[in-house]
Amino acid sequence: MSEHSDSDATRRDFLYIATGAAGAAAVGGIVWPLVSQMGPNAQEIAAGVPIEVNIGDIEEGRVITVTWRRKKYFIRHLTAAEVDAAKTKEQGDFRDFVTAADRITGPEGGEAVWSVYGANCTHLGCIPTEVKENGDTWRCACHGSRFDVIGRVTKGPAPVNLPQPPMVFASEDTLIIGTDKVGA
Amino acid sequence: MSGHSTYNPTSGFGKWMDARLPIARLMHDSFVSYPVPRNLNAFYTFGGILMIMLISQIITGVVIAMHFTPNETMAFESVHLLRRDVSFGGTLQSWHAVGASMFFVAVYIHIFRGLYYGSYKAPREILWILGVVIFLLMMATAFMGYVLPWGQMSLWGAQVITNFFTAIPVVGQTVQEYLLGGYGVGNATLNRFFSLHYLLPFMIAGIVILHVWALHVTGQTNPTGVEVKSKQDVIPFTPYATVKDALALVVFMIIMCYFVFYMPDYLGHADNYIPANADVTPAHIVPEWYFLPFYAILRAIDFNIGIPFTEIVLIDSKLGGVLAMFGSIAILFLVPWLDTSSVRSANYRPTYKVFFWLFVVNSIFLGYLGSRPAEGIWLPLMKGSTFLYFAHFILVMPLLGFFEKPLPRPASITDAVLGKNGKETTSDPVAAE
Numbered sequence: 110m111s112e113h114s115d116s117d118a119t120r121r122d123f124l125y126i127a128t129g130a131a132g133a134a135a136v137g138g139i140v141w142p143l144v145s146q147m148g149p150n151a152q153e154i155a156a157g158v159p160i161e162v163n164i165g166d167i168e169e170g171r172v173i174t175v176t177w178r179r180k181k182y183f184i185r186h187l188t189a190a191e192v193d194a195a196k197t198k199e200q201g202d203f204r205d206f207v208t209a210a211d212r213i214t215g216p217e218g219g220e221a222v223w224s225v226y227g228a229n230c231t232h233l234g235c236i237p238t239e240v241k242e243n244g245d246t247w248r249c250a251c252h253g254s255r256f257d258v259i260g261r262v263t264k265g266p267a268p269v270n271l272p273q274p275p276m277v278f279a280s281e282d283t284l285i286i287g288t289d290k291v292g293a
Numbered sequence: 294m295s296g297h298s299t300y301n302p303t304s305g306f307g308k309w310m311d312a313r314l315p316i317a318r319l320m321h322d323s324f325v326s327y328p329v330p331r332n333l334n335a336f337y338t339f340g341g342i343l344m345i346m347l348i349s350q351i352i353t354g355v356v357i358a359m360h361f362t363p364n365e366t367m368a369f370e371s372v373h374l375l376r377r378d379v380s381f382g383g384t385l386q387s388w389h390a391v392g393a394s395m396f397f398v399a400v401y402i403h404i405f406r407g408l409y410y411g412s413y414k415a416p417r418e419i420l421w422i423l424g425v426v427i428f429l430l431m432m433a434t435a436f437m438g439y440v441l442p443w444g445q446m447s448l449w450g451a452q453v454i455t456n457f458f459t460a461i462p463v464v465g466q467t468v469q470e471y472l473l474g475g476y477g478v479g480n481a482t483l484n485r486f487f488s489l490h491y492l493l494p495f496m497i498a499g500i501v502i503l504h505v506w507a508l509h510v511t512g513q514t515n516p517t518g519v520e521v522k523s524k525q526d527v528i529p530f531t532p533y534a535t536v537k538d539a540l541a542l543v544v545f546m547i548i549m550c551y552f553v554f555y556m557p558d559y560l561g562h563a564d565n566y567i568p569a570n571a572d573v574t575p576a577h578i579v580p581e582w583y584f585l586p587f588y589a590i591l592r593a594i595d596f597n598i599g600i601p602f603t604e605i606v607l608i609d610s611k612l613g614g615v616l617a618m619f620g621s622i623a624i625l626f627l628v629p630w631l632d633t634s635s636v637r638s639a640n641y642r643p644t645y646k647v648f649f650w651l652f653v654v655n656s657i658f659l660g661y662l663g664s665r666p667a668e669g670i671w672l673p674l675m676k677g678s679t680f681l682y683f684a685h686f687i688l689v690m691p692l693l694g695f696f697e698k699p700l701p702r703p704a705s706i707t708d709a710v711l712g713k714n715g716k717e718t719t720s721d722p723v724a725a726e
Contacts, residue, residue: 148470149481238576249573251453266592268597268606
């Protein structure tokens with residue numbers, strides 16, 4: 110190999126790398142839209158704005174189901190007995206412990222008697238039904254997970270508690286799900 | 294086995310074509326003169342049956358797709374319109390739905406056949422791996438097809454299965470949203486599943502071609518597990534294997550027709566005749582029967598796996614269940630290397646034979662458990678049965694190769710055939726059958 114061809118090789122290396130880089134960028138540019146189109150479309154995202162729920166009519170001990178972003182959420186108006194029961198449970202009862210105070214909430218200046226959590230089981234997404242047995246409140250028919258009155262998992266394959274959505278009380282009677290800031 | 298071609302075109306056109314695109318030669322060498330071991334039994338007919346089933350599913354699928362509307366408000370109606378108002382629509386829909394079940398009947402027999410006769414052992418590892426790939430594609434296709442009628446089981450099946458992906462740490466939620474095309478199962482999901490359900494069978498057909506190619510390079514196994522050694526050991530594919538495959542196909546089709554014409558809904562689920570409703574989960578979600586063993590394995594893992602005596606969770610119950618379920622299929626890829634015995638056929642492996650049948654019984658039992666609710670006595674049984682499933686691959690297969698004393702094997706296929714008949718030699722292949 111002469112010195113001349115050495116300098117040729119360097120130039121060629123540069124071209125190889127430049128061509129390769131351009132090719133990689135082109136492949137990336139083709140793949141990007143193909144993958145991106147899979148995601149939620151603009152209508153789906155627009156329909157996913159926070160929802161306002163009137164909770165003034167929900168009596169003590171009752172639960173309602175609302176939908177936000179195609180997922181169900183339970184809004185539960187706890188009785189005093191349910192609040193006490195939830196607060197006296199111990200870590201040993203739960204797989205994914207969160208203190209009751211973190212999951213029982215209320216409007217500013219109002220009573221902390223509300224518990225709001227996802228209605229789709231954290232295992233594979235079925236909707237649990239209300240059973241009230243052995244201290245559990247919810248049982249998922251799909252794979253047998255059980256949850257207590259404020260949505261903490263007690264048994265079964267669900268790895269974590271039913272998730273709490275981002276939420277905020279706009280007033281005594283109005284709960285907003287989907288954001289944790291009023292007026293957002 | 295791919296030896297000298299015996300194709301000999303006689304017509305002028307045949308010669309002209311053969312010099313340009315020798316497709317007739319390829320077909321002749323692959324399906325007419327192709328030599329097969331003379332001792333193949335009925336269990337070896339399921340490969341051919343599966344190929345016919347794939348073609349049958351594609352033809353009926355293309356036809357019923359002409360009547361299907363992949364839209365969340367119209368899909369359910371369109372399927373029932375097909376069943377009631379389209380000429381022969383009920384039969385075609387039923388043929389396609391029952392066909393999916395029969396496809397799995399055939400593939401399970403085909404897989405167990407392979408496990409019994411050691412069809413995965415060298416030099417057939419790639420052949421086996423391609424088969425497992427086909428099995429996975431079949432499962433994906435069947436699952437997406439079941440979503441299309443948009444009944445309750447369709448929707449909730451889609452919900453449960455796509456939730457598997459949320460078990461992936463960190464990005465799971467986003468992955469699921471991209472699979473569904475929304476925040477939950479909806480119109481976008483139905484639409485893309487229809488698109489993919491149409492695509493995948495053609496991908497299966499592509500892999501089937503590779504599967505058959507690999508088969509024709511290594512040649513078939515046979516019940517003795519002894520490789521073909523001489524021309525005496527083989528007979529031409531046509532007419533011997535074609536006739537045998539055709540007979541098996543006729544028997545198979547009679548069973549299928551009984552379901553199609555007399556019990557079209559027997560293998561389905563009543564809940565799928567209720568239109569999809571995202572507000573109500575059916576009381577008892579079960580997949581189609583052919584997924585039940587895997588469903589039992591999924592539900593058997595209801596505990597976190599972590600570092601003992603700490604609260605550190607390495608694999609939570611959900612990820613554990615999903616990993617176990619996918620693992621139960623993925624482990625099939627490793628079977629050629631997990632089995633350490635040099636003897637191919639279970640006919641000459643007295644201990645493996647016992648474990649094989651235990652494995653079959655356990656697999657069927659897992660299927661039964663998959664149909665039971667995940668509570669009470671069923672949970673420990675699911676765990677035990679799941680353990681036995683994996684133990685067969687991880688403990689039994691590797692260890693038996695060292696401890697088992699195999700029976701003496703025949704010197705050749707011809708020896709085995711003649712010895713079994715106990716008669717003196719005749720090289721007439723028909724008599725050997």
